[in-house]
Amino acid sequence: MKNLDERTITQAVIERNSSSGNERLKDVMHSLVQHLHSFAREIELTEEEWEIGIKFLTDVGQICSPTRQEFILLSDTLGLSTLVIAQNHKKPVGCTEATVFGPFHVQNAPRLPLGSNMSIGVKGTPWFVNGQVRGIDGKVIPYAEIEVWQADDDGFYDVQKEGLNEYQGRAIFTADQEGKYYFETIVPEAYPIPHDGPVGKMLEALNRHPWRPAHLHFMISAPGYERLVTHVFKESGEYLDSDAVFGVRSSLIAEWTYHENGTDQNGQFHATPFYTLDFDFILNHKKEAVRHD
Incomplete structure (x- = not known):
């Protein structure tokens, strides 16, 4: 197991995902991970902000219903x-x-x-x-x-x-x-x-x-x-x-x-x-x- 840090984690995730046989999924996840990690680095995301973000997405999902699609609104x-x-x-x-x-x-x-x-x-x-x-x-x-x-x-x-x-x-x-x-x-x-x-x-x-x-x-x-x-x-x-x-x-x-x-x-x-x-x-x-x- 590699010792992962803020410089090496992105490539480690990309490599872990590379075994997928779905090329489109692999490309999408490659780009998603790169941009998501770059975002966190660029704004120097804190643990408190990360927790707030997780709660926000949880709340968005929990309010969805057959007559309300909060993710579309988002x-x-x-x-x-x-x-x-x-x-x-x-x-x-x-x-x-x-x-x-x-x-x-x-x-x-x-x-x-x-x-x-x-x-x-x-x-x-x-x-x-x-x-x-x-x-x-x-x-x-x-x-x-x-x-x-x-x-x-x-x-x-x-x-x-x-x-x-x-x-x-x-x-x-x-x-x-x-x-x-x-x-x-x-x-x-x-x-x-x-x-x-x-x-x-x-x-x-x-x-x-x-x-x-x-x-x-x-x-x-x-x-x-x-x-x-x-x-x-x-x-x-x-x-x-x-x-x-x-x-x-x-x-x-x-x-x-x-x-x-x-x-x-x-x-x-x-x-x-x-x-x-x-x-x-x-x-x-x-x-x-x-x-x-």
């Missing part, structure tokens, strides 16, 4: 989510940009017909959203699957509400043969990410706020195209320049048009105020897998 607020997305979703100019997935997506959202209201029973100003899904070549993409989810006008997602037995503010729609989609919902407001846990304490210690600008989540899938996970943000909304999770992209900011009254996209007249949004999505072609014969 990744988002440290900018890691945005970095990984940017690295893995480079697209040609003109494609709709991807952004953070967020912690409030759920599996098996209800499938609704085009034009349906996905926020029945949720208080708020009516909002009529429509657009078209096309490829970067301009071709219409028929029958794309469009999953949508949002917070209500109090800033809460359905999964955050106790005693709610059905989904609200989320749905899956299928675009028509011309790639067009349209549905009704309510206007979401800016909201704080959950900040009653360890991530919230971290933000407070860093003198950072937990707020996100108002937005609508989209996940769009179609055969032959890369899946798109993105948001649409409200033009001139609060927190666009200080989004707690670094999710805003200029190209994803759109006008949410206010109407005192008038006719919606379904031809129904409204005597009270409502909003409309017209936003098209441009998908990138899926890259073919490279064969190694």
Whole structure:
């Protein structure tokens, strides 16, 4: 057994890990150990700080639940989510940009017909959203699957509400043969990410706020195209320049048009105020897998 010290421990760990038959895992762990040890050396990490860090990560894990993913919040607020997305979703100019997935997506959202209201029973100003899904070549993409989810006008997602037995503010729609989609919902407001846990304490210690600008989540899938996970943000909304999770992209900011009254996209007249949004999505072609014969 070697006598290990602060100069030799890093290489000893790398050598111990080198017997793995998984080359990618070996490369990842090699880099992780090097950077982690360099970090500790650079800031001269104390034992007390190390213990605080271990407790913080323990607290992050313990607060996670089926309806709360604190590790995603941590990744988002440290900018890691945005970095990984940017690295893995480079697209040609003109494609709709991807952004953070967020912690409030759920599996098996209800499938609704085009034009349906996905926020029945949720208080708020009516909002009529429509657009078209096309490829970067301009071709219409028929029958794309469009999953949508949002917070209500109090800033809460359905999964955050106790005693709610059905989904609200989320749905899956299928675009028509011309790639067009349209549905009704309510206007979401800016909201704080959950900040009653360890991530919230971290933000407070860093003198950072937990707020996100108002937005609508989209996940769009179609055969032959890369899946798109993105948001649409409200033009001139609060927190666009200080989004707690670094999710805003200029190209994803759109006008949410206010109407005192008038006719919606379904031809129904409204005597009270409502909003409309017209936003098209441009998908990138899926890259073919490279064969190694």
